Amino acid sequence: xxxxxxxxxxxxxxxxxxxxxxxxxxxxxxxxxxxxxxxxxxxxxxxxxxxxxxxxxxxxxxxxxxxxxxxxxxxxxxxxxxxxxxxxxxxxxxxxxxxxxxxxxxxxxxxxxxxxxxxxxxxxxxxxxxxxxxxxxxxxxxxxxxxxxxxxxxxxxxxxxxxxxxxxxxxxxxxxxxxxxxxxxxxxxxxxxxxxxxxxxxxxxxxxxxxxxxxxxxxxxxxxxxxxxxxxxxxxxxxxxxxxxxxxxxxxxxxxxxxxxxxxxxxxxxxxxxxxxxxxxxxxxxxxxxxxxxxxxxxxxxxxxxxxxxxxxxxxx
Numbered sequence: 001x002x003x004x005x006x007x008x009x010x011x012x013x014x015x016x017x018x019x020x021x022x023x024x025x026x027x028x029x030x031x032x033x034x035x036x037x038x039x040x041x042x043x044x045x046x047x048x049x050x051x052x053x054x055x056x057x058x059x060x061x062x063x064x065x066x067x068x069x070x071x072x073x074x075x076x077x078x079x080x081x082x083x084x085x086x087x088x089x090x091x092x093x094x095x096x097x098x099x100x101x102x103x104x105x106x107x108x109x110x111x112x113x114x115x116x117x118x119x120x121x122x123x124x125x126x127x128x129x130x131x132x133x134x135x136x137x138x139x140x141x142x143x144x145x146x147x148x149x150x151x152x153x154x155x156x157x158x159x160x161x162x163x164x165x166x167x168x169x170x171x172x173x174x175x176x177x178x179x180x181x182x183x184x185x186x187x188x189x190x191x192x193x194x195x196x197x198x199x200x201x202x203x204x205x206x207x208x209x210x211x212x213x214x215x216x217x218x219x220x221x222x223x224x225x226x227x228x229x230x231x232x233x234x235x236x237x238x239x240x241x242x243x244x245x246x247x248x249x250x251x252x253x254x255x256x257x258x259x260x261x262x263x264x265x266x267x268x269x270x271x272x273x274x275x276x277x278x279x280x281x282x283x284x285x286x287x288x289x290x291x292x293x294x295x296x297x298x299x300x301x302x303x304x305x306x307x308x309x310x311x312x313x314x315x316x317x
C-alpha cells in the first residue's frame with residue numbers, strides 16, 4: 001500500500017477540526033469513508049496518528065511530526081495543481097518551432113520578438129530545417145510546430161495556411177529584361193537553384209518548367225543568399241519569394257521583375273500534430289505569424305517594370 005494524497009488530506013482535515021464528523025463534512029465524504037481511510041493509513045504506518053478521546057481527536061506525538069510533513073507535501077501539490085490547471089498560454093513553458101531556410105531568416109527577426117511579447121509567459125526555441133526534416137521533427141515531437149511552404153497531406157498533422165508568398169524574377173542589374181515577364185520565355189540554362197531538399201527548388205523547377213533541362217550548367221546552393229550574390233554578379237537569374245526581398249533586394253544589386261499572370265508563388269503554412277493538446281495555443285500563434293508574414297512581404301504590384309527599390313520594412317504591432 002502507498003500513502004495517498006486523499007489520505008493525507010483527510011488526516012489534515014481531522015487535525016484541523018479535531019473531529020471526524022466535521023472533517024468528513026469539510027472533505028465532502030461520509031464519516032465512515034473518512035474514518036476507514038484514516039484507519040488504513042494508521043495500519044500502514046504501524047502506529048496511531050490520532051488519539052481518540054471520545055468527542056475530541058488529538059494528534060499523537062508521532063502524529064504531530066507526520067502531520068507537519070504531510071502539510072508541506074499537500075502545500076506543494078496544491079501549488080502544482082494551481083500552476084498546471086491554468087490555460088496553456090498562461091504557463092511558462094518552451095515551445096519549439098522549425099522553419100524552412102527560405103522563410104526563417106526573413107520572418108524570425110520580427111516574429112520572435114512579437115511572439116515573446118504577445119504570448120508571454122511562453123518561451124520559444126526556433127531551428128532551421130529542410131522540409132522533410134521539419135515534417136519528421138513535428139511528427140516525432142522534436143518540434144511542436146513547423147512553418148513551411150509545402151502541402152503535407154498527412155492525417156496526423158493539422159495544417160493551416162498563413163499567407164501567400166508570390167515570386168519575382170531576379171536578374172543582374174545590367175539585365176535588359178523588363179516585366180512583367182513570361183516564365184516560359186526565360187533562359188532555362190541561366191536559372192540558379194537551391195540544392196535538393198529545399199522546397200523552393202522544386203517550386204522554381206515547376207514554375208519555370210525546367211524538368212529535363214536541369215544539367216551541369218545549373219548551380220545548386222544551400223543558401224538563398226548565395227544565389228543572390230551570384231545573380232548580383234551576373235552569373236545567372238533566379239526566382240525570389242516576396243518575403244525575402246526586403247533583405248535580399250537591398251542596395252539595388254538586383255533587377256527585380258514582376259511575373260506575367262498567373263505568375264508563380266507559394267503558400268506559407270503552419271503544421272502541428274493533431275494529437276497535441278496545445279491546438280488553441282498554436283491557433284493563436286498562427287494568427288501572429290500570419291500578420292507578421294504579410295507585413296514582411298514586398299507585393300508584386302510594388303515592383304516597377306524595370307528595377308525596384310525595396311521600401312523600408314513595416315513594424316509589427
